[in-house]
Amino acid sequence: MSRFSTSPSHASAPPFDEAAEQRALQAFWGEQDAVALQAAQWHTRQEQGLGAAEQAELAQWLHANPDHTEAFARIDAGVARLRALPAEVVAQWRASPAASQPAAAAAPSRPAAAPPTPGRTWPWLQALRPGTRGLALCAVLLVALGLGWQQWMQPVYSAHYVVQRGQHQSLQLPDGSTLELDADTDAQVRLYRNRREVQLAHGQAMFIVAPDASKPFEVQAGPARVRVVGTRFAVRYRQDGVDAGQVRVEVQEGRVRVAAAQSPATALLLTAGQTTQVAANGLLAPVGSVAPDSVGLWRKGLLRFDNTPLAQALQEMERYGPTGLMVRDPAVAALPLGGSYATARPAEFAHMLTLVLPVRLVPGTEGRAEIVAKSEKK
Numbered sequence: 001m002s003r004f005s006t007s008p009s010h011a012s013a014p015p016f017d018e019a020a021e022q023r024a025l026q027a028f029w030g031e032q033d034a035v036a037l038q039a040a041q042w043h044t045r046q047e048q049g050l051g052a053a054e055q056a057e058l059a060q061w062l063h064a065n066p067d068h069t070e071a072f073a074r075i076d077a078g079v080a081r082l083r084a085l086p087a088e089v090v091a092q093w094r095a096s097p098a099a100s101q102p103a104a105a106a107a108p109s110r111p112a113a114a115p116p117t118p119g120r121t122w123p124w125l126q127a128l129r130p131g132t133r134g135l136a137l138c139a140v141l142l143v144a145l146g147l148g149w150q151q152w153m154q155p156v157y158s159a160h161y162v163v164q165r166g167q168h169q170s171l172q173l174p175d176g177s178t179l180e181l182d183a184d185t186d187a188q189v190r191l192y193r194n195r196r197e198v199q200l201a202h203g204q205a206m207f208i209v210a211p212d213a214s215k216p217f218e219v220q221a222g223p224a225r226v227r228v229v230g231t232r233f234a235v236r237y238r239q240d241g242v243d244a245g246q247v248r249v250e251v252q253e254g255r256v257r258v259a260a261a262q263s264p265a266t267a268l269l270l271t272a273g274q275t276t277q278v279a280a281n282g283l284l285a286p287v288g289s290v291a292p293d294s295v296g297l298w299r300k301g302l303l304r305f306d307n308t309p310l311a312q313a314l315q316e317m318e319r320y321g322p323t324g325l326m327v328r329d330p331a332v333a334a335l336p337l338g339g340s341y342a343t344a345r346p347a348e349f350a351h352m353l354t355l356v357l358p359v360r361l362v363p364g365t366e367g368r369a370e371i372v373a374k375s376e377k378k
Contacts (some may be wrong), residue, residue, distance in 0.1 A: 002281075008319070014041075017049075020261060029106065030322075035065075035068060035071050036071050036075075038061070038068070038071070039068065039071035039072045039075050040075055042058055042061065042072060042374065043072060043075045043076060043079070044344055045058075045255060046058065049139065051261075052171070052206070052261055052262050053261065053264045054266075056265075057279065061089050068212045075105040077137050082254055083147075095098075101366045106315055112346035119354075125351050137245040146167075154191050154192075155190040155191055156174075156191055156192065157173070157174050157189070157190070158188075158189065158191075158197055159188075159189045160187075160188050160189075161179075161181055161185075161186070161187050161188075161189065161336075162185075162186050163181045163182065163183060163184065163185045163203070163262060164183070164184070165184045165318070165319050165320070165321070166319075166320055166321045167181055167183055168180070168181065168182060168298075168299075169181045173189065173191065173210075175193060175196060175210050175212065175215070176210035177190055177196070177207065177209045177217065178207075178208040178210060178211045179198070179205060179206075179207060179208075180205060180206040180208075180296070180299055181203065181205050182203055182204045182205065182298045182299075182319075183184050183199075183203075183319045183320050184202070184203055184319045185202065185204060185205060185314075186200075186201040186202055186203055187199065187200050187201065187203065187205060188201070191215075192215075193215075194214070194215060195217075195218065196209075196212075196215050196216070196218070197215040197217075197219075198217075198218070198219045198220070199220045199221075199299025200219060200220065200221040200222075200235060200237050202237060202238055203236075203237070203238065204234065204235065204236035204237070204238070204296075204298065205219075205234070205235055206216070206232070206233075206234045206295075206299055207219065207228075207231075207232070207233055207234070207235070208232050208233055209228055209229070209230050209233075209254075210230060211229055211230025212229065214229070215228075216228070216229055217229065219235050219378040220260075220261070221235050221247045222237045222245065222246075222247050222278070222280070223245075223247060223260055223261050223262070223278050223279065223280055223281070223282045224237070224247035224258060224259070224260065224261060224278035225258075225260070225261050225264060226249055226256055226257070226258050226259075227256070227257045227259070228254065228255070228257070230254060231251065231252075231253055231254025231255060231256055232251070232252040232253040232254060232295070233249060233250060233251045233252060233253075233254070233256050233270075234248075234249070234250045234252070234295050235247065235249055236248040237246070238274050241312050241313045241315045241316055242305075242308055242313070242315075242316055243277070245280035246277050246280060247277065247278040247280065248268065248275065248276075248277050248278055249275060249276055249277075249278075250272045250274075250275040250290050250295045250296070251271060251272055251274050251275070251290075251292075251295070252272060252274070252292045252293075252295040252296070253272050253292070254271075254272065255269060255270065256269070256270045256271075256272050257269055257270075258270060258276055258278065258284065258286070259284075260282035260283070260284060261282065262282045263282055266284065267284075267350050268284055268287060272290065272292050273289055273290060273292050274287050274288065274289060274290065275287070275288045275289070275290040276288065295329050297340070298343070301314055301342055301343050301344050302341065302342060302343065303317065303320075303340065303341050303343055304339070304340045305337045305338055305339060305340075305341070306336050306337040306338055307331060307337075307338055308336065308338070309334050309336065309337070310327060310332060310333055310334070310336075310337050310353075310357065310359075310371070311327055311332065311333035311336045312325060313335070313337045314326075317341070317343065317346065317349060318345070320343035321343070321344075321346060322346070323346040323349065324350070324367055324369060324370070325346075325348065325353075325369055325370075325371055326364075326366050326368055326369075326370050326371070327349055327370065327371045328370065329373065330371060331373065332359060332371055332372060332373055335357050335358075335359070337353075337356070338356075339352070339356065351370065353371065356373050358373060358375075359371050359372060359373060359374060360372060360373075
């Protein structure tokens, strides 16, 4: 039986009024310089940990303009000074009224700010200059901005799904997308306010994505990143058996962008009836063709093999239930198998092996049978 847990990002916090939070954040952020705000956001995300693709985006942002590098350096230096404060100073600040006030209340009142100019010192970044008072204000502003950004960037829906061998699960996500998980599959779903993500640890899944241009849908599987807005496609990533370590993507409808996790700039755009694979080392295979109605055949209870070594085909069938078969001879295990087989009929699969391969079945103990070469005597 499959098991899953749903853990909304605000489960342990007071009820989250998204509209009120957004208005408050917009009011606060609206007073800040755009570059300074982006620098603070990037620094907060870096503190939380960036993936390879995000690190590349940060590097691109930093090199795009010297002002970006300067703003990020100011934030980094300010945070470093805060962390270097003696413990007693931090304790004293935490006990002060300013520590419990929002940034807007803690900051000194001032006339309405004029539009920022290139030569102007950003008002809220003045807090990053040395001095206990400035550091206290810096702490208030950074904490307010950091907590607000973290709250805004938390998923509004998060769930972990684990489907056991022999099982299958179809899920309706809150955004209207449908996720079908095959046997022996582990997937983590996170829906954010500005994007949707699925981490496929292993297994295979069919995605029917509800279109929403403002919230791209990305599947992260091993060395691959698959990004869409609305489409139907299947992703397979297993660390053993057929195509171990590789990610296979097949598109039934729409368009899908497939890239290597370590090289997001190198990507392929697949349309309906196309497929590709991403190797464990991140190399993209040439685009191939696949019949759209054959995408995700496992949903119909079928497995298709194409010159697949018998041992791997047997391992694949075992994901859906015991076959009662085993193979010991390496030569027999390497025999190539083709064709489509019903996962729910292992006896039929065993019989078909004797018809399409030069093998026979030798009954063994506990109801199991060994697959041996026809010429071999047992």
